[in-house]
Amino acid sequence: MTDFTLDDLKRVMRECAGEDESVDLNGDILDAPFEDLGYDSLALLETATRIERERGLSVPEEMLIEAKTPRMLLDIVNSPAHGEPTVSEER
Known part of the structure; x- marks a missing residue:
């Protein structure tokens, strides 16, 4: 099975909670806190x-x-606990 990528995550995030107009998910978000991206614990x-x-x-x-x-x-x-390689760099 292939890695779950940042693009995959962005797609799921948009499907689940939408996208805050003040947040650009197309920007460099890999290390941005979820709360800064407008995603609370429920989202x-x-x-x-x-x-x-x-x-x-x-x-x-x-x-x-x-x-x-x-x-x-x-x-x-x-x-690896889920049978996948670890993400070590931006995708």
């Missing part, structure tokens, strides 16, 4: 649930709480 939970369904994996809630940026979430989703 992030919905995003994670959708990723889990698409990827057929289960991410422990404790790990989701620790994911403060898109890079951190991608690292979790693509981690």
